[in-house]
Amino acid sequence: MTIAVSCESCGMPLAGAEDHALADASIPYCNYCAPDGKLPAAQERLERFTQWTMRQEGLDYAAAREKAVAYMKTMPAWKDAF
Numbered sequence: 001m002t003i004a005v006s007c008e009s010c011g012m013p014l015a016g017a018e019d020h021a022l023a024d025a026s027i028p029y030c031n032y033c034a035p036d037g038k039l040p041a042a043q044e045r046l047e048r049f050t051q052w053t054m055r056q057e058g059l060d061y062a063a064a065r066e067k068a069v070a071y072m073k074t075m076p077a078w079k080d081a082f
Contacts, residue, residue, distance in 0.1 A: 008076040009033035009045065029077065042081035046072060 005014045007030035017025040021034035029039060039045065049068035053059060059067065072078040 007033055009039055009078065010049070011075060033077075039077060042072075042078060045078070046082075 005028075006012060007014055008028040010030060010033050012019070012030045012032065014020055014025075014030060017023050019030055021027040021029045021031050022037045023031070024037070027034065027037055029037075033039060033045065040048075046065070046068055049072060050061065050065045053064040053068050054061060057064065057067075069082050073082055
């Protein structure tokens with residue numbers, strides 16, 4: 001039985017060590033959220049999520065930010081940040 005693992009910051013599937021930050025399977029974050037192995041500050045990550053949501057969904061800044069905050073609250077890494 002394979003246990004599905006996902007980034008605790010953004011939810012991206014982590015299929016193999018190469019998907020984890022620093023290609024280290026013990027790090028619970030993807031290489032996009034924590035390229036140096038550590039998560040950035042919550043506000044910095046929120047801004048990146050907001051910008052990504054604007055590009056992906058065509059939302060204005062305020063709507064994208066609201067959606068990003070709501071999503072981040074569901075992720076283990078950020079559940080207490082907002």
